[in-house]
Amino acid sequence: MHNNADSLIVLDFETSGLSPDNGDRAIEIGAVKIEHGIITDKFQSLMNPGFRINSFIENYTGITNQMLQNAPSCHEVMLDFATFIGSNNLLAHNASFDQKFLDAEFEHINQRYSGEFACSLLVSRRININAPNHQLGTLVNYKNIASDGSFHRALFDAEMTAKLWLSMLEDIQRQINQNQVSFDLIQKIAKTAKKNVPALLANW
């Protein structure tokens, strides 16, 4: 198994609710692969959780029960997704949420992943200290990232998270080059991004 420090899977789940511990399931997965700073691959699928989702989720995501009726099962989709992520490191916006669901869905199909999670939200709180807030949509606007506004669908949010991440890496690299990054900030970023900030720590 090869764990490439300069490649990364950026993923986003749409789900039936906030907590797999309350029986919530994934209803859509979207992901892109970043290699050497470029998006090189993508993965997207709806998945049928086996029960009806409530109207809040239908309105929030635009994913309807009708759309899920003919979707493949979570089991089927997550098996394919396990192949897609391989041993790569992983990134999500508010990673604790997506990690929770990835763990739960993989548990259902007895799969494991070996990559480590990084979190674009936690890094943003360190880097974009003047942003109005750190919601994905706000940050995309704040960083002037091109967007057609289709938030709350998995592949779109994953793509936006990937672009936000690459933008933040550029900002950090620029600040390092200009000696504008304090050791304290670097330590805080490393700490808040947890054990692994692929391609970022590699530059330090």
Add this chain to the structure above:
DNA sequence: TGCCAGGCCCTCTTTAGGGCCTT
């Protein structure tokens, strides 16, 4: 009937509370 998440960070902190972010 009533319940309804949890990890991280900041601070009026560490014998804790509250806001943010994800669906």
